[in-house]
Amino acid sequence: MDNNKVGTFISVSRKAKNMTQKELAEKLNITDKAVSKWERGIGYPDITIISKLAEILSVTVNELLNGERLTEDSSLINAVDSSLDYVNKVSDHRNVKNVNIVTIVVSLIFLTAIFICTLCDLAITKTISWSIIPSSSIVLAWFIIIPMIRLKKNRLSISMLSLSILIIPFLWIIEQNTNGHWLISVGIPIVIASLSYLWIGTFIFCYTKLNKYYGLSIAFIILHILDIIIDKILGRLAIDYSIILTAVGCTIISIIFFYMGLRDKGQGDGAKPLKNIL
Template sequence: MNNGSMANFICELRKSKNMTQRQLGEKLNITDKAVSKWERGLGYPDVSILSSLAEVLGVTVNELLNGERSVALPLEANALIETTLQYANKVTFNKKESVKFVAKIAITVTCLLGIFVCMICDMAISGAFTWSLYPISAISFSWLIIIPLFQLKKNNVCMSLVSLSVFIIPFLFILNKIIGGTKFMLPLGIPVSLIAIAYMWTIYILASIKNSAKWNMAAISILLGIPVSLIINYIVAKFTNQPIINVWNILSWGIQVVLSIVLFFIGKKQEF
């Protein structure tokens, strides 16, 4: 397998299909920088995506590896290549699943350990569960949000957001109950939390749009943070009698605008 011929072959096939490096990368769930490295002969495609890359480019894996079309090999050799790739894909998948399993166990054990330590210290100091209820509820809430990221093979971020959306209000009610009830916790916490969650869902949807310029989506997400923070400031001002807009708000919004403009320009540059 010649790295130079393979690099040129991938570049020619991509251009013949009128695809940019970014578009090819999106089809394979990789970055355009990775595609650029292949085409410059600075690296090889990972074995786990060779089959998908060959399918997108309209060639066989054998042709892709050899860097040219119509390379005739005995049927047994082709079958061996496909079997080897399937095995490599399976090994890669199993490794990823093992890492995810270890991560879930480590996170769960750490959370349980934290809860246990808080309970023991609280009982030893106060003789009852008092301050420990705060970290216990916070740790439990965090576990419910983090675990979906490792639990599912697909849409794990979506399920983590679903978990956050479902449990945030009960979490606030529990905190309010532990505190003993205040006039600020629920009236202020619920609307602010719902606005923040809506903003996160918006970012997730923008990031999930296929065939979209990711730099532009990132710029839009940052700009959307300005009206979101303004709404939150308005809600907080109703309870605290503080001004809705201050110098720090103006400064942070200015930085967000500048950053968004920079991202838009980067996105435009990537198109060419």
């Protein structure tokens, strides 16, 4: 459906009825701005008022959707395609509108949280000090969450990319505001290990055709390896029973998921890729 063509057709049909945009809007219980947007090709009527609009303009619904007068034969040929195209376009428009609303609401909530933290900090300490940490956390969360809301494809990968880029600066801000000296010796090695785990998980979940249970089984095996690496970084590898407990727990869970994968495969659903879950 051509927005400009439909808009021009609405404008011509309206003028043929000697109606102003305001008069047409009043008949449809909408604003004249909405009619103006239709006629300029930057919007289109809601599907719920298409029939009434066609009746007011003395045209058929098919003619309105096609943006031109139709002969009887061409009307029958184009009816279904025009209707389906219009429904899909309106649906996409509503989805974009809803996404924009959610984005604005989330952003306003985050901005409000930053404002409140900063205000409390100023009221208590008469300067900006500890509020930098929660404010930085909120900014980091925004860059991770927004791609999940707005994007249709590769949402998880883009969110992971945001996390990978921003996590080190975020930890540096924490270090600077806590008078610590742990980022290079401890923070960065743990971040590299953790991000490696998350990226492997992202690859398994989004870009392979592994059975979902096999993928989860692999994820828990890697989680145990990650725990060993982190304990090594923290210097706790020598005597730390948490490694043993984690190893046992991850192994048991991994075996359970692997068994579920075998059973799932036996039932004919083993080819279901993990990315279909996300």
